[in-house]
Structures are given as C-alpha cells and as structure tokens.
Amino acid sequence: MTPLAWLCVCVALIAGCSSHDPEAGATGSACPATSTLSYDSFGEAFMDRYCVRCHSSTLTGSERNGAPSDHNFDTLDGLHATEPEHIDEQAAAGPNNVNTAMPPDGPRPSEAERLELGEWVACGMP
Numbered sequence: 001m002t003p004l005a006w007l008c009v010c011v012a013l014i015a016g017c018s019s020h021d022p023e024a025g026a027t028g029s030a031c032p033a034t035s036t037l038s039y040d041s042f043g044e045a046f047m048d049r050y051c052v053r054c055h056s057s058t059l060t061g062s063e064r065n066g067a068p069s070d071h072n073f074d075t076l077d078g079l080h081a082t083e084p085e086h087i088d089e090q091a092a093a094g095p096n097n098v099n100t101a102m103p104p105d106g107p108r109p110s111e112a113e114r115l116e117l118g119e120w121v122a123c124g125m126p
C-alpha cells in the first residue's frame with residue numbers, strides 16, 4: 001500500500017473508535033396507532049426509576065455523575081428539549097437495536113421496558 005492508502009486506513013480506524021458502543025444505533029421503533037404510552041402512564045416512572053438520579057435539573061456539578069447539563073429528564077419539557085434520537089440510541093430497544101449504554105450502572109431497565117421506551121420516543125413522548 002502507498003503511504004496515502006495507509007493514512008486512509010488509520011483515519012478510518014480512528015473514526016470508527018468513537019466513545020459510543022459500536023453495536024448501538026437507532027432502534028427503528030414505530031409508533032403503533034394503538035399505543036397507550038404517555039408521560040403519565042410510562043415516561044415519568046421510567047425516568048424516575050432509571051435516569052433522573054443523574055439527568056435531573058435539580059442536580060448540579062458532581063451530583064450529576066458526569067451527565068451532560070443539557071440532558072434533564074425530570075420533566076416532560078426537559079425530555080422534549082433533548083434530541084429524541086439520542087434517547088433512542090442510548091437506552092431504547094426496537095427491531096434494529098437493543099441499546100444499553102444508559103443507564104451506565106444499575107438499576108437497569110428490562111428489555112421489555114426498553115421496547116416501551118422506543119415506542120414512546122417514536123410516538124413523540126406524549
């Protein structure tokens with residue numbers, strides 16, 4: 001290989017080594033017309049149980065355990081201010097991927113709960 005070709009290989013390898021799990025990706029979840037998931041029936045309890053001990057507007061500094069300051073899931077407004085595909089790609093499950101990057105430690109949702117999260121996000125987090 002020429003030096004230029006080697007350079008291309010190196011760049012491709014480095015680009016492939018992002019901090020995110022390479023198996024993770026969009027779940028491909030759909031929103032069935034019959035979906036009954038809402039913030040009241042699902043989202044609030046899910047977030048309280050698995051996410052807000054780091055992702056809450058009431059936490060600052062080291063209390064957040066490194067969670068980005070613009071990702072707050074203690075209110076529906078906070079959830080809507082977050083790119084839905086980020087939530088999908090970090091924590092939800094669907095036909096294309098089962099994403100388990102979040103939460104980084106326990107307690108963790110079951111796969112059935114992650115499937116519900118994927119559906120709820122696909123429905124626009126009503």
Ligand code: HEC
Pocket residue numbers: 047050051052053054055064065066067068071086087090091102103104105
């Ligand atoms: C123990 C603390 C903790 C918990 C609990 C937690 N997270 Fe996180 N989260 C983090 C940290 C730290 C980061 C930043 C590092 C990273 O991106 O990997 C982060 C980043 C994120 C991001 C942004 C990633 C990106 O690149 O855009 C999303 C979305 C997210 N978390 C969703 C969730 C969801 C949904 C839950 C609940 C199922 C959750 N997190 C639970 C600590 C946590």
